[in-house]
Amino acid sequence: MVKLNRDTISVNDCQILAHYKFEAEQYILTLESEEIAMATRPGQFVHLSVSGSLSMRRPISIMSVDKDNGTFDLLYKIVGEGTRQLSERKIGDIISVIGPIGNGFEVTENKIPLLIGGGVGMPPIIAMAQELKDDSSYSPYAILGSEVPFPFDVSKSELNGFHSSKLNTMPLLDEWGIPCGLASLQNYEGVYQGYVTDLAKDFLGSLSPDELSDVEIFTCGPHAMLEAVSKLANEYNIPCQASLEEFMACAVGGCAGCVVEVQTENGPAMKRVCVDGPVFEAQSVFNDFG
Numbered sequence: 615m616v617k618l619n620r621d622t623i624s625v626n627d628c629q630i631l632a633h634y635k636f637e638a639e640q641y642i643l644t645l646e647s648e649e650i651a652m653a654t655r656p657g658q659f660v661h662l663s664v665s666g667s668l669s670m671r672r673p674i675s676i677m678s679v680d681k682d683n684g685t686f687d688l689l690y691k692i693v694g695e696g697t698r699q700l701s702e703r704k705i706g707d708i709i710s711v712i713g714p715i716g717n718g719f720e721v722t723e724n725k726i727p728l729l730i731g732g733g734v735g736m737p738p739i740i741a742m743a744q745e746l747k748d749d750s751s752y753s754p755y756a757i758l759g760s761e762v763p764f765p766f767d768v769s770k771s772e773l774n775g776f777h778s779s780k781l782n783t784m785p786l787l788d789e790w791g792i793p794c795g796l797a798s799l800q801n802y803e804g805v806y807q808g809y810v811t812d813l814a815k816d817f818l819g820s821l822s823p824d825e826l827s828d829v830e831i832f833t834c835g836p837h838a839m840l841e842a843v844s845k846l847a848n849e850y851n852i853p854c855q856a857s858l859e860e861f862m863a864c865a866v867g868g869c870a871g872c873v874v875e876v877q878t879e880n881g882p883a884m885k886r887v888c889v890d891g892p893v894f895e896a897q898s899v900f901n902d903f904g
Contacts (some may be wrong), residue, residue, distance in 0.1 A: 623715055624649055624713070625710065626649055626711050627708050628646055628647045628708065628710075629706065630643065630644070630707045633703065633704070633705060635701070636763070641700075641765075643687065643689075643703075644688075645709065647684060647685070648684030650713055650714055651680060654686060654714040655714070656719045656738060656741035657742065657893045658676055658713065659716055659865075660673070660676060660712060661673050661712040661713060661862070662709050662712070662713075664697065665699040665702075665703070668699060670696065672690075672697060675738050677738075677740050678786075689734065690734065712866065715865055715888060715889065717889070717890070717891060718741075719742050719893050721746070724830035725752050725828045726828045727752060727829075728757070728817065728829055728832070729755070729832050730757045730759075730814055730833040730843055731810075731834050731835055734859070735836065735857070736758050736765075737834075738834040738892075738893075739758065740786070740787070743792045744790065747791060747792060754793075755795075757796075757814055757817070758794060758795075758797070758810075759798060763802070764796060764802075768784070770804070771788050771794070773791065773793045782796050782803075783796065795813050809839075809842065810835075811839075811842045811843055818846075826850060830854070831846075831852055832854075832855050832857075833854065833856050833896070835859070837859070840856050841900045843896065844900035845900070847896060854896035854897065855893050855894070855895060856893065856894060856896040856900070857893045860872040860874065860888075860892070867888055872886055872887040874887055876898045877899075
């Protein structure tokens with residue numbers, strides 16, 4: 615899984631084209647850069663300046679791209695001073711952006727991709743859905759989880775996917791023809807009451823043995839969620855690619871401030887989440903199922 619390819623990284627001055635605010639201090643930012651839009655792969659991220667007064671950049675995952683118009687979208691949540699200052703940037707402002715960075719998800723021959731995203735880990739999963747939407751040989755199912763209101767207007771699905779008649783969906787995924795179930799513990803109307811792994815287990819339980827052998831999980835979210843998803847993948851003997859979330863300083867592999875222990879064929883090794891990841895085989899990182 616780990617590759618040493620940084621050919622996509624460039625520094626770009628990107629104009630803000632749109633900046634939408636949602637509940638729970640969540641934002642979707644649309645930036646203009648044909649270079650980044652064309653080069654981005656699902657699971658990659660950018661490192662961007664947030665204001666003129668803070669020198670440290672912030673890493674944010676790319677949620678979707680529009681190659682025709684040369685734009686890309688970022689979903690973020692205010693978690694500190696940096697993202698608070700980013701939230702104050704206006705349409706027309708110019709932001710310095712480094713990216714796209716990292717090794718993203720790898721599309722494989724497994725034809726039933728199970729896409730699981732939680733919280734601010736939803737963007738790489740949405741990006742993966744965009745990658746698959748035009749390939750009819752794949753039958754993906756997406757699960758998005760949040761313990762705050764979702765950063766989009768939920769709606770009933772018009773697709774015939776798993777639980778589609780019962781659960782609300784993300785309208786964008788419906789437009790792309792990808793069935794999606796929403797999960798939360800907050801008793802939101804039309805949302806599965808439980809963890810994303812509970813809904814994932816229901817989905818896997820609906821499949822035949824032959825179908826299960828064709829499933830691969832792609833996931834991104836908080837550490838505890840990734841660990842639970844990896845445990846579920848281990849239980850069903852399903853391959854799983856996980857995009858890790860980690861605090862970063864330089865985000866281009868120089869400072870080694872984001873290292874995690876990864877099991878390799880030569881034993882445990884310390885790998886940088888920014889450029890060796892952020893996507894790793896889940897069980898190379900989460901492997902203590904005791």
